[in-house]
Amino acid sequence: MASDTRLPRALRPLGSGQFRLLAVALTASLLSAGAWLVAAVWQVVELGGGPVDLSMVAVGSSLGLVLAVLFGGVAADRIPQRRILLTVEVVRGAGFTVAAILALTGVIEVWHLAVISFALGVADGFFYPAYSAWLPAILPGEQLLAANGIEGVLRPTVMNAAGPALASLLIGVGSPGLAFAVVAALQVVAATVLGVMRSTPVRRDLDEQVLHPVRQTFVDLRDGFAYLLRTKWLLATLLFAIVLVLVIMGPIEVLLPFAVKEQTGGGAGAFAIALASFGVGGAIGSLTVASLRMPRRYLTIMVLAWGFGCIPLAILGATSELWVMVVALFLVGVVFSGAQVLWGTLLQRRVPPAMLGRVSSLDFFVSLALMPVSMAVAGPVGESIGLGPAFLAAGLLPPLLAIATLAIARLGTDELAHPLDGMTDAATVTGAEAAAGFEPPVDEPHERVVDPGSDAAPST
Numbered sequence: 001m002a003s004d005t006r007l008p009r010a011l012r013p014l015g016s017g018q019f020r021l022l023a024v025a026l027t028a029s030l031l032s033a034g035a036w037l038v039a040a041v042w043q044v045v046e047l048g049g050g051p052v053d054l055s056m057v058a059v060g061s062s063l064g065l066v067l068a069v070l071f072g073g074v075a076a077d078r079i080p081q082r083r084i085l086l087t088v089e090v091v092r093g094a095g096f097t098v099a100a101i102l103a104l105t106g107v108i109e110v111w112h113l114a115v116i117s118f119a120l121g122v123a124d125g126f127f128y129p130a131y132s133a134w135l136p137a138i139l140p141g142e143q144l145l146a147a148n149g150i151e152g153v154l155r156p157t158v159m160n161a162a163g164p165a166l167a168s169l170l171i172g173v174g175s176p177g178l179a180f181a182v183v184a185a186l187q188v189v190a191a192t193v194l195g196v197m198r199s200t201p202v203r204r205d206l207d208e209q210v211l212h213p214v215r216q217t218f219v220d221l222r223d224g225f226a227y228l229l230r231t232k233w234l235l236a237t238l239l240f241a242i243v244l245v246l247v248i249m250g251p252i253e254v255l256l257p258f259a260v261k262e263q264t265g266g267g268a269g270a271f272a273i274a275l276a277s278f279g280v281g282g283a284i285g286s287l288t289v290a291s292l293r294m295p296r297r298y299l300t301i302m303v304l305a306w307g308f309g310c311i312p313l314a315i316l317g318a319t320s321e322l323w324v325m326v327v328a329l330f331l332v333g334v335v336f337s338g339a340q341v342l343w344g345t346l347l348q349r350r351v352p353p354a355m356l357g358r359v360s361s362l363d364f365f366v367s368l369a370l371m372p373v374s375m376a377v378a379g380p381v382g383e384s385i386g387l388g389p390a391f392l393a394a395g396l397l398p399p400l401l402a403i404a405t406l407a408i409a410r411l412g413t414d415e416l417a418h419p420l421d422g423m424t425d426a427a428t429v430t431g432a433e434a435a436a437g438f439e440p441p442v443d444e445p446h447e448r449v450v451d452p453g454s455d456a457a458p459s460t
Helices: 009-015 017-046 051-076 081-104 110-138 141-173 176-196 213-230 232-264 268-290 298-308 322-350 353-368 371-385 387-409 412-417
Strands: none
Touching (some): 017 110, 017 141, 081 110, 110 353, 213 353, 232 298, 232 412, 268 322, 298 322
16 A cells, blocks of 8 residues: 655555556546447437437436446455456446447447446446445555545546547547447456456455355345444435435436537537536546545535535526536536545445445445436426426525435534544544454444354354
């Protein structure tokens, strides 16, 4: 676990050779994901599709993610995470290749894109838990905030800015099919870099009794859900997130392209600029948070940021100026990505290492469980009430949800009892020792649930 104090705080994880390689692979993967987003949207438009057709494609991706992510978490706690990430990149590359062949031969249809999106969603369901569980195994605890900040910079700038820009360029000089072919090639880069990285041991409880793989899978899932239900800060935040996603994801993913097209008269390039502004804002927000210590009131700040950060979305359906949309999305990106850096670090610091894959997958599952519903209803709702009212609701409901969550859950007591700002008591294990799996964090005891059919006794 390398640490180069000569680097600025936000860049110190790059002193690790393993993390540098992981950052390169992540960059290639995110670039392909961002380009796919715009290319798939404009392929639907070129086929004469509308919001309902785009909803079908978006639902395919989110449904695959939701169905797979719980099993992805179990896999991340059982299988070397590098192997999972490598497999995911190969599967994603195969999906992009199929899309390119269908598009370039002129036989692609909307349902093809929906099926491919479903497969990509399944792959993504295995990616995030493995990535989140692997990061604390290759970096010390004090560098996790900065590492999540680097990811927070890469994700918006590469996926939301560079990827869409690349896709719009390729569509302009060729077609969506050409963009599909290029993103398939980018997956080769990601897979190659992951192939040369070193695997790390899977961190498990030393005294657990391993059961039949199928039975063990469901025991692990039960263990993860039990941990979620008894951990108040985790449960309250995820309940807030599941409603937030229902309110905002459909308008952003499904209605934004049509708002750009119908209200500003823009095409693929204008849509790419709108996404790029969100990405640039996200990079600035992530880098800013990564340069600081973990705030003392991390739960309160995070929930309020997610809630009040949605307010600019209310403007998107009421303006005909592209620059106004760009500014609004920039502001949303700054606040949202900054809060996301806090959330990723919070999970890696307070969740027991042997549970991190499952808790990361539960984070995705619980918070995104209603994403397919949001995607499915966004198109019909946008057509029935108009884009303006849909975006108005997306901007004004989240602040109310945030205030209600903090008032009901009373998370302030919890965050004061478990500081993560670098000034913790020396006896509290929340840094590299916990990350390496030597012992679980003492502030979040891990009660391992043992299958009734086994002879092993429960342990903590």
